[in-house]
Amino acid sequence: MVLRMAATYFCIISHSKLLSNVVRAHVVVRSIQSSPSTVINEEVEKHTRLAQSWWDPKGPMKALHTMNSVRIPFIRNSLCNTGVLNEIQAKTTQPFSNLKILDVGCGGGLLAESLARLGADVTAIDPSEDLIKVASTHAQANVKNPPHYIVTNIEEFSLHNKNKFDVVVMSEVIEHIETKKVFLSLSLDTLKPRGSLIVTTPQKTWFSYLGTIIMGEYVLGLVPKGTHHYNQFIRPETLSSELATLNCTTTSIVGFHYNPLSNHWSIGSQPVFNYGLHAVKSL
Amino acid sequence: MLSRTLLIWNARYYSSISGAKQYDVVISGGGMIGTTLACALAENPTLKDLSVLLIESGPEKKTNFSKALPYSNRVSSINSSSKDLLDRIGAWDQIQSTRTCIVDTMKVWGHSSDDLLEFHKCHNYQDKISYIVENDLIVDAVTKQLQSSNVDVMYGKKVAHYELPGQSLDKVSIKFESGDSVECKLLLGTDGANSQVRKAMNVQYVSWDYDQKGIVATVKVSVPSPNRTAWQRFIHTGTVALLPLSDEYSSLVWATTPDLAKSLLQMTPESFVDALNSEFNNPASQNEPIQAANKVAHDVLKFFNLSLTNEPIIPPRIISVEDKSRAAFPLGFGHSVKYVGPSVALLGDSAHRIHPLAGQGVNLGFGDISCFVQLAAESISNGYPIGHPECLTKYESSQQKQNVPTMLSIDLMNKVYRSSFTPVKILGNLGFQLVQAVRPIKRVMMSRVS
Numbered sequence A: 001m002v003l004r005m006a007a008t009y010f011c012i013i014s015h016s017k018l019l020s021n022v023v024r025a026h027v028v029v030r031s032i033q034s035s036p037s038t039v040i041n042e043e044v045e046k047h048t049r050l051a052q053s054w055w056d057p058k059g060p061m062k063a064l065h066t067m068n069s070v071r072i073p074f075i076r077n078s079l080c081n082t083g084v085l086n087e088i089q090a091k092t093t094q095p096f097s098n099l100k101i102l103d104v105g106c107g108g109g110l111l112a113e114s115l116a117r118l119g120a121d122v123t124a125i126d127p128s129e130d131l132i133k134v135a136s137t138h139a140q141a142n143v144k145n146p147p148h149y150i151v152t153n154i155e156e157f158s159l160h161n162k163n164k165f166d167v168v169v170m171s172e173v174i175e176h177i178e179t180k181k182v183f184l185s186l187s188l189d190t191l192k193p194r195g196s197l198i199v200t201t202p203q204k205t206w207f208s209y210l211g212t213i214i215m216g217e218y219v220l221g222l223v224p225k226g227t228h229h230y231n232q233f234i235r236p237e238t239l240s241s242e243l244a245t246l247n248c249t250t251t252s253i254v255g256f257h258y259n260p261l262s263n264h265w266s267i268g269s270q271p272v273f274n275y276g277l278h279a280v281k282s283l
Numbered sequence B: 001m002l003s004r005t006l007l008i009w010n011a012r013y014y015s016s017i018s019g020a021k022q023y024d025v026v027i028s029g030g031g032m033i034g035t036t037l038a039c040a041l042a043e044n045p046t047l048k049d050l051s052v053l054l055i056e057s058g059p060e061k062k063t064n065f066s067k068a069l070p071y072s073n074r075v076s077s078i079n080s081s082s083k084d085l086l087d088r089i090g091a092w093d094q095i096q097s098t099r100t101c102i103v104d105t106m107k108v109w110g111h112s113s114d115d116l117l118e119f120h121k122c123h124n125y126q127d128k129i130s131y132i133v134e135n136d137l138i139v140d141a142v143t144k145q146l147q148s149s150n151v152d153v154m155y156g157k158k159v160a161h162y163e164l165p166g167q168s169l170d171k172v173s174i175k176f177e178s179g180d181s182v183e184c185k186l187l188l189g190t191d192g193a194n195s196q197v198r199k200a201m202n203v204q205y206v207s208w209d210y211d212q213k214g215i216v217a218t219v220k221v222s223v224p225s226p227n228r229t230a231w232q233r234f235i236h237t238g239t240v241a242l243l244p245l246s247d248e249y250s251s252l253v254w255a256t257t258p259d260l261a262k263s264l265l266q267m268t269p270e271s272f273v274d275a276l277n278s279e280f281n282n283p284a285s286q287n288e289p290i291q292a293a294n295k296v297a298h299d300v301l302k303f304f305n306l307s308l309t310n311e312p313i314i315p316p317r318i319i320s321v322e323d324k325s326r327a328a329f330p331l332g333f334g335h336s337v338k339y340v341g342p343s344v345a346l347l348g349d350s351a352h353r354i355h356p357l358a359g360q361g362v363n364l365g366f367g368d369i370s371c372f373v374q375l376a377a378e379s380i381s382n383g384y385p386i387g388h389p390e391c392l393t394k395y396e397s398s399q400q401k402q403n404v405p406t407m408l409s410i411d412l413m414n415k416v417y418r419s420s421f422t423p424v425k426i427l428g429n430l431g432f433q434l435v436q437a438v439r440p441i442k443r444v445m446m447s448r449v450s
């Protein structure tokens, strides 16, 4: 049971690395095989197929698909708590309308697209060109106001987008970043004063260590050894004090629990496996 | 190159540019469950913007139900959660102001030994057990609500073919016999026990016939006023139940063997009334092993300080049967192993069919609606598109957990009381005694039965 949970749990938090590897391998194979005259057709076909596998709710991303049922309420409640949203607006079908949201490290767009569907004006960035293609192909066919997807990193993006967003979201990203403080600081640059930062990431405990590194990399061999570094995981207290030095006050931390058997998520007060943190940028 | 790209594009989107109308949700089957579901989606603040189509193969329902009409022979016993649902969609006011009868007592007894088998009489713990409402009145009141909503309705429309997607979140295409078609993101099958939607899903369906027919009729009764007691007797040929409609009238549901049903339908009204009265009144069989077992049960209960009500049953007397109100329906059990598939879900009798002995059928369906609507609203407010598999699987596991135990216990009750094998009957009687005496069990039974 623990092994199985750990295995699934690993899948959730290592999704982006794993998938971008899969995507990359696929692209290489296709471009070697295809003849130059069919390049555009092949591209259309390829991205359609990739989008389907990323967006297959039973596929490798299945835990991230269902994670929106805790991520979105967490974002909504956080914005209610700090008065960005009022209770009435929060209950409408477009609670995030009038909000400019930046999704940093958006991957295939699972969260960005839901935010857009709920009315937000979303900009979503990811350094992987392949994933951005997957994300925008899917969004064109599935949302009325698709997110603006851009292939870029935060270093570049933050240069021209200072004080621009009401909310910055980084979901399941920071555990892959080595220079967290720089990353956080650049992301905060894009946030308006009093804007909200939302982070979700695995907790740094023996359990997530077991799940992601021992099971995922060594026992099951699902991703190359070294994909995750336990020392890159960050505890909520550490994250919160890092943010404090960047003039950003943490207002809430909640735990996200995952049941791999039912593929359902729930919110709890204790950050045991995975957690969400909300912080507000000072004036 | 460009033309090739376009070709692919065209192939993928061919059907949508072919002119098929697009909906978010199509509900197939406009019975009590389908119509109520359409209203419940339309009145939910989170779901009201969805485009919804309701398809009913039968003719358009006239909404002209009035108190002046004679009582219909098809009635349902509506429990309090079903009533709350009808209230939420705005239909209960009309139902209540037209006609409905409150049931505050249920008397259930068996065929073998009547002094011991009074089941429950529950003045003390809840005033209202359930409401008896004619099915036509429910459909009438709900249809009126539907007319003021933005749900599209097609009557007399026969579906030739449902094309279900292999993958979640792909489109469902519905082709009509008339040649036209519609497409939707989510298909909800509310087309009853013989569901065509369920057949298209190609899921395992566990079913059996009870080799019984259910006879319904409206009868005039002589009972102390107010008439608020539901009566049910388990007999070796099946069950016979009377549900109160007014001080004068009650509605009959009589489950019996097909042969007996046939002759009951053909006999004169006078003989029918006689047969019915004797079914309620014929004395208990004096089966010795059963009496001995009952005595043991008495002693056991006494030992645990549990009491048993020993009031003699005075069954209602039936005076006459209303003209042309007798009809018979086949009875069966059915359970769809899956309630959902990619972009499709079943609600009501299409997912589960039970013996009418406990008056649960439509309540299970109303329970499906409340659960589905709540989960769909939650899912939409979490930014998912309609019909997302997370919502569908949650609906399935929650409703199967709710429905299957009820279905199985009702099936078991029916089997136990029809059995002519003494040990099984003893079990049945003991079951009744224990239920009678042990209050917590009784409370659970009551909340399930009503």
Ligand SMILES: Cc1cc2nc3c(=O)[nH]c(=O)nc-3n(C[C@H](O)[C@H](O)[C@H](O)COP(=O)(O)OP(=O)(O)OC[C@H]3O[C@@H](n4cnc5c(N)ncnc54)[C@H](O)[C@@H]3O)c2cc1C
Binding pocket: B028, B029, B030, B031, B032, B033, B034, B055, B056, B057, B058, B075, B076, B077, B157, B158, B159, B190, B191, B192, B193, B195, B196, B197, B214, B215, B216, B253, B329, B330, B347, B348, B349, B350, B356, B358, B359, B360, B361, B362, B363, B365
């Ligand atoms: C004798 C008897 C007594 C009963 N007594 C009670 C009782 O006391 N209390 C209780 O709660 N329940 C009772 N029930 C059960 C109850 O009647 C059913 O549970 C209830 O009618 C189910 O409603 P439904 O809308 O799911 O299905 P249905 O009532 O069967 O409605 C299905 C609808 O779909 C339409 N349809 C079918 N196929 C298609 C198609 N392909 N396309 C479009 N439309 C289609 C049909 O015309 C119909 O209108 C009783 C049943 C019987 C047989």
